[in-house]
Amino acid sequence: MSPSPIGRLLRVGGGADLILTRTFRAHAEDVWASVTESERTARWFGPWEGEAGPGRVIRVRMAYEEQEPWCEVRIEVCEPPLRLVLSVVDGDSTWPLELRLSEVDGLTTLELVHHLPDTTGIGEIGPGWEYYLDMLVASRTGSARPVFDDYYPARKEYFEGLV
Template identity: 65%
Template structure:
């Protein structure tokens, strides 16, 4: 399967928002469970431990990264079953993201929004999120797990192109 990029870049007053989406034929609460319950997040992102609540920091294992490192993930907002805002600090800074869900006619759309201070590295970041969202799809529908090699560097040019012509 050749992945199809869904990412769009929207300019903001402080940088940009990278927005990617997937739609599921499932109730909102079921998709919410896929992004918040540790046994379900383990299938596509990684397991986590700690007390999940706004203002709290969890430990998440990045199960699909090289060496599957553990990292901190702070919950900035949690509005079940529609919005989860988190921040992940690393050596390069802090990744600020939101997962926003909406349901319409029996389908749930999940939008992943990464708030960016700079466009630097978008060609690497975008393919990674496409991969993780397709891992989520595979974890839900039982399809084969995607191979990251099909995403990067194949989608790098698409995401680098967003910097030159962001969505309005």
């Protein structure tokens, strides 16, 4: 798993983009399947149900959260295997997310971009995404799953320092 936090913050308009990356020795289509196929998302985030497609809403079970809650996810843009734009409804909040994939010589880089209206809560949000991306790495490599306590509160100060 990532030995230290690697997220970065980019100011955009009145908000900010939190950007986290991971690189895989795999083709983009294979990494795309890991982030879009329910059977494979279940290994690192949670399974989903519904009819997927742009403008549609699916339900995702957050399998690695307490009580494994379900949340609604609207698929805003789907451009396989390079770009997926989502709006995740989490309680009273909506989280705009974007997954960008690029491949060069059999290496695929995945960028997770969380479009933030402001930086409130970045000390919790950043470590959470680091954890989930390392869960994705573990699901693809067969390595041990990361332990959330290694991410939060340990990485909170790093992400707050990006502000």
